[in-house]
Amino acid sequence: MEHSIRKKVLRKITYGVYILAVKLDDKYSAATITWVSQASFEPPLLMIGLKKLSNSYKFVIDSKKFSINILNDSQKNMAASFFKNTKYEKGELNGYEIKEGKTGVPVFIEVNSFLECELVKVIEGGDHDIIVAEIKNFENLTGQEVLNLRSTGWNYGG
Amino acid sequence: MEHSIRKKVLRKITYGVYILAVKLDDKYSAATITWVSQASFEPPLLMIGLKKLSNSYKFVIDSKKFSINILNDSQKNMAASFFKNTKYEKGELNGYEIKEGKTGVPVFIEVNSFLECELVKVIEGGDHDIIVAEIKNFENLTGQEVLNLRSTGWNYGG
Secondary structure, eight states, rough: HHHHHHHHHTTTTTTBBBBEEEEETTTTEEEOOOEEOOOOOOOTTTEEETTTOOOOHHHHHOOOOOEEOOOTOOOHHHHHTTOOOOOTTTEETTTTTEEETTSSSSSSSSEEEEEEEEEEEEOOOOSSSEEEEEEEEEEEEOOOOOOOOHHHTOOOOO | OOOHHHHHHHHOOBBBBBEEEEETTTEEEEEEEEOOOEEETTTTEEEEETTTTHHHHHHHHOOOOOEEEOOBBTTTHHHHHHOOOOOEEEETTTTTTEEEESSSEEEEEESSSEEEEEEEEOOOOOSEEEEEEEEEEEEEEOSBBBBBBHHHOOOOOO
């Protein structure tokens, strides 16, 4: 009962929906995540809660750079496809075209916008660690509304 | 130009609107904040980007506990009132009634819900630090929709 109320309250925190993408040597990993916030204006930092020992977590720790792709509100299906394992084929991850960003990280071509990030530090948390990263490049691709977690009917919190 | 695009992209991150409230000895501080996310399920942790050397920041560091009050979508005026300095008078902060939560932190009576938090660590960031805190108590007060930053027309990011 206690725990179900805690879950209810924690799910009232407001989140977006993002795809983190990372390349290590010739392998890719991409994952849909929600625990993302800016953490400083100068330098421009993000803080990200990332599941410990997930594939993307391991790739981020080793490659030290990654992208955060911000989705349009029409891209719920794209978000869902990155709940699954990442498959690279012919310039696409799980069927979605990528390119190499300025800093060398994989970024998606058909998203709202993206941020290219460089790992600053990893803070030990609980079942997720806190990734602190500096924004090194960015592109604003569309003026569409962004996807927010509440509108998807999904939850990640509690 | 570069900076204005960076601002545009960073403002596409999705946030809620919260009032952080803290008591130190017999003094109170409360501030409207947006950079809040869960950071772990077990233990239940939050990560918060808090402006360095703001009054609330100093109170949190010293008192080591605080509340995060989640607002209803009708409470934009309440959020705006905590852009200003905090005044305590007759059991109210800036005109909004508080009570003492189970863990001794001030919490608002007429909000959507609240989380009582205990400071775990402070991570040095840039112009804001990252406050990592464990959730020690919580109350779910209403089933109303919560206030999100985008709907207010305000921005905090860039």
